[in-house]
Amino acid sequence: MPRHRVPLLAALALLAAFLVAPPGATATPAPAATLSTNVHLFYYPWYGAADGAYRHWPQGGHTPPADIGANLYPKLGPYDSGDFAGAVDQHMRWVVQSGAGVLVYSWWGQGSYEDGLAQGVLDAAARYGIKIAWHLEPYGGRTAASTVADIDYLNQRYGSHPAFYRYGGKAAFYVFESLNIPDDDWAALDAVTGNNIVLAQTTDPSRIDHFSGMYTYDAIAGASAPGWEQAGEYAAAHGLVWAPSVGPGYVDDRAVPGNTTPTLGRANGATYDQEWTNALDPTKGGLPTWVSVTSFNEWHEGSVIEPASSTPPAGFGYETFVGAYGRTGAAAETAYLDRTAYWATEFEQRRGGTPTNLALNHPATSDSRCATAEGPEKAVNGSVSGGNSDKWCSLGTTKWLRVDLGAVRQVGRFVVRHAGAGGETTAFNTRDFDLQTSTDGTTWTTVASPRANTANVTTHVVAPTNARYVRINVLVPTQNTDTAARIYELEAYAS
Helix, strand or coil: CCCCCCCCCCCCCCCHHHCCCCCCCCCCCCCCCCCEEEEEEEECCCCECHHHCCECCCCCCCCCCCCCCCCECECCCCCCCCCHHHHHHHHHHHHHHHCEEEEEEEECCCCCHHHHHHHHHHHHHHHCCCEEEEEECCCCCCCHHHHHHHHHHHHHHHCCCCCECEECCEEEEEECCHHHCCHHHHHHHHHCCCCEEEEEECCCHHHCCCCCEEECCCCCHHHCCCCHHHHHHHHHHHCCEEECEECCCECCCCCCCCCCCCCECCHHHHHHHHHHHHHHCCCCCCCCCCEEECCCCCHHHCCCCCCECCCCCCCCCCECCCCHHHCCHHHHHHHHHHHHHHHHHHHHHHHCCCCCCCCCCCCEEECCCCCCCCCHHHHHCCCCCCCCCCCEEECCCCEEEEEEEEEEEEEEEEEEEEHHHHCCCHHHCCCEEEEEEECCCCCCEEEECCCCCCCCEEEEEEEEEEEEEEEEEEEECCCCCCCCEEEEEEEEECC
16 A cells, blocks of 8 residues: 655554543543554654644645644644643553554654653553554665664663563564565664664565564455465564554545545445454464554544544544444544554454353343243353253244344354253254344344354354444244254354
8 A cells, every 4th residue: 555655755342531631730640441452553753843844744735723734624623743641641541442452653753753652652651561663664775774874762761761662572663565675684683683673664574584573564455365375474484573454444535636546435344354354264364473553643544543523624524433343423533543452352362262252141032931030131141051041932923132242343243052951852942943133133144144054162153244233033943843042142243
């Protein structure tokens, strides 16, 4: 994906603690949170707004503050990346809300504008337990040798800072557009890769002889994951880092008027979910080392998860996050932060071998129950060992069980635990049933129609779909003439 960089002549669930601080207020650090240091957000400190001298915001010939070079408008307005007590502190609160533990800092060389702000961003990050890795950008005259010098410089200048990120004792560097430098030149990296992780931006293993791994950055490609399988498998086989990049969408029309760059719509969150699903798909290279997110705040390219205003200045055609994951109004502004937190949790649980059951302990309803103790809540309590009453049972004419997931979620897999899983005779296992999804609880889509089942536990992988509600309709409840439906657990997973 193109990145329209203008270096300007050199160029699970956190709530009220994360409200925007009033202008001029001194922010108090948020309570400590469990953050995933395996989820990395690309972070851009190149914005300026001090004394009305706007930096980056005018890109594309625009005139801030109302008119900026972006298709979305920040909730904070066109802020200054050096406003450490205001905008930057709020950024750190939002990063904590996202569940990510690492920012990948866009760095444009020694003595650059971004280099001058690094200390302040590190200080702000440290107050919230956030770590900083480094995105080495293609400043004018960059070479493999200068990159080695930059890595040494960053270690020497900032390496003792408590927010300086290390993985296995090694600092982490992402090299943007690494392929623009001849492969042989990168032999210079051999001097630093013993103590540093240096990632190439590629999925081609033949281009990384001197690197520590690969990342992709491209938020458009994340939707189809080209080359991810070979990259992930190669990294795993050779002990390298694989950090595929996911993003919520891409649009740069206001930043680059008249361009022909492809765009990628957000589809109310479906795009972001698809890219995360690709990153965690075991058939697309296996579980990655890290997942990198494009981006926290690259406003020019519209790839942000930083909150965008739900009421931007009128007359400029700004988009908003309204509709994302079923949210409206101001609640939509933080939709992508919260969704990142969901996926960060899912990633960590998969790393630990335990995916998230989206239906667990969520509100459940049904057409009926056979007995008071056999209500729909028993089918989402996470247990099959509580005896014959540890199930939902129905003798109704139409037998259905519905679960409210609490918000629109991506669902890609169901697990149904039938009578045999709870210790009853396998003759009571559900024979024929439909699995359905809905975003509103009214209009339903059948995503799986198992027939002639005899198993105690059935798993049903479906095309990833957004759903707030899931439902099982039991058509033939048993293997014999018994007319009661018996479901011990109905589970739903992202993939």
